Amino acid sequence: MKKVIVIGGGIIGLCSAYYLQKEGHQVTVIDQSNMDFGASYVNAGYLAPSHIIPLAAPGVMKKGIQWMFNSSSPLFIKPRLSSDFLKWVWAFSKSCSIKNVTRGIPAIKDIAIMGQDLYSEIKKTENFSFQLEKKGLLMICQTQKMLEEEIQVAEIAKKEGLDVKEISFSELKKMQPEVDLNAKGAILYKCDAHTTPRTFMEEMISYLESSGVIIHKNEEIHNFNAKEGKIISISNASRTYIADEFVLATGSWSKKLSKKLGVQLLLEPGKGYRINSERDLGITMPAILAEAKVAITPMHGFTRFAGTMEINGIDHNINNVRVEAIAKATQQYYPNIKLTTEEKNNAACGLRPVSPDGLPYIGKSKKCTNLTIATGHAMMGWSMGTSTGKLVSELISEKRTSLNLEVFHPDRRF
Template sequence: MKNCIIIGGGIIGLCSAYYLNKEGHQVTILDQSSMDFGASYVNAGYLSPSHIIPLAAPGVMKKGLKWMLNSSSPLYIKPRLNADFLRWTWAFNKSCSLENVNRGISAIKDIAILGRDLYAEIKEEEKFTFQLAQDGLLMICQTEKMLEEEIKVAKIAQKEGLAVRELSLKELQDIEPNVKMNAKGAVLYECDWHTTPQVFMKEMKAYLTSAGVVIHKNEKVQDITIEHEKIIAVHTTNTSYKADEFVLAAGSWSNILSKKLGLKLLLEAGKGYRINSKRDFGISMPAILTEAKIAVTPMQGFTRFAGTMEISGINHNINKVRVEAIAQATHNYYPGIEILQQEKDDAACGLRPVSPDGMPYIGKSHLCKNLTIATGHAMMGWTMGTATGKLVSEIISNKKTSLNIDAYHPDRRF
């Protein structure tokens, strides 16, 4: 048995704690927040093996530059004269290649499928009650051009063994008969599931506490003591903690802490927004509004409208222009839906840690023997959360990992 400290109490940190605890290790979680907000709570709730194309793909940087002057665009990169940002931008641009896409497809698919299936396993084993709907995911398109692009991706997914099919407008309307849609057609990924994130997070925190995991909220790691390439202790505002093994799962803040270890962990915070509505719109299927890159999810007791990727540093400032863009896009695709002002005023955001190549960092760096890194999942953190936690536990327990983790190595070069 090892004494393990996990820095970060989001979905990755909690799942790492879950599997480490199952292996018999003593686990403590340190989180700088109250652990009730952020990306793990405001995401679209998708478990999406369908999302096999990494964020860094051909043409993405070109679009990003084009959208740089439009703060309501799906991808908004705010220019900054910051060394870390410039290094990340250079690496991201370099990664926007067909080679990166081809390298990433199987690696993303494998961990996404494992993650999806582990949610079902956890729910059954622990008798959790969180929503786990196996309804699939619609990619709704308004233009022939976008529909063609989505069909191309669907064909790649089919080759990878994923269940997906094209839908005509009539077939789309048959699937969603209770809501009017402005669309040309859609692609349906039958392999995808969805959840209500905050319900899972609440149940997991309660389980971990009952299982003996110690959780310290509002405990920010300020410094780290290292000797002979090993962490001896981490120091918070209030005290110091020693352990045998450490896990860095601090999301978008992982880059800041990695510097104290001499690591060059390239990460940028990708801000996403969500609007919740408790009104019944007749939407029964989760969907992505493809041109606008907006996600729509029927959750437990409400419907969530979420999306956008804003690279603007670490902050939780609400950009009302981007919230309005989500509301407007929703109305464009579902003409009968108007997001109320109060619902827009209650919008929240979360920061997703984005690596330059769109792949997570999972594993040990050669610079630190007793640190396991688990971050950089971008928009796939929720999908990959359970699988990442299992991999972290296997690494620390010196077991053969469920997947080949070479593609996620934190020391990889860009």
């Protein structure tokens, strides 16, 4: 048995704690927040093996530059004079390649499928009540050009063994008869599932506390005491923590903390927004509005509209232009659905940690032997949350990992 401290109480940190305590380790979770907001709570709730193409893909950097001058665009990268940011941009640009996509596809697929299976296993094993439905995910297209692009992605997914098919507009209407749709057609990924994130997070926190995991909220770690490539203790102004192993799962804040140990993680926060509507809108199928890059999810008791990727540093300010872009896109595809002023005013955001190649960092850096890094999942943190937690536990328990982690290594070069 080892004494393990998990720094970070989001989906990755909690799932790491879950599997570590299952292995018999003594676990403490420390988080700087009250653990009731952020990316783990405002995401679209997808468990999506369909998302096999990494964020860094051919053409994305070019689009990013074009969108840089449009604050309502799906991807908005705000330029700033920061050496870390410029290094990330350079590495992201280099990663927007066929080579990166080819390398990333099987890795993303495997860890996402593993994650989906583990959500089901946790629900059954712990008798959790969180929403978990496998209805699939629609990629709804308004133009022939976008439909053809999505068909190409679907063909790649088929070759990877995923259950996917093209559906016509008439078939799309039959699937959602209660809503008006403005679309050309869609791709249906039958392999995908969806959840209500907050319910899972609350049930997991409750379970961990009842299972002996110690959770410290509203505590920020300021200092690392390390010697000869090994952490001895971590501390803040009021407390010092000592453990055998440490897990860094602080999402967009991981870069700042890893620097204290001489570990250089290229990482940028990618802000995403969500709008909730508690009205009965008739939407029964999870969908992504392909041209607008807006996700719509029928959750437990409400419908969630989520989207945008805003690279602008650590920033929780709500940009109403981007909120309005989500609302406008929704009405373009669903003409009879108009999000209210109140719903838009209650929008929230979360910061997703984005690595330059769109793949997470999972593993131990050579610079610190008792630190396991688990961050950088970009838009796939929810899909990969359970599987990352399981892999972290296997590493610390010195077991053979369920997946080959070489592609996710924290020390990889870009």
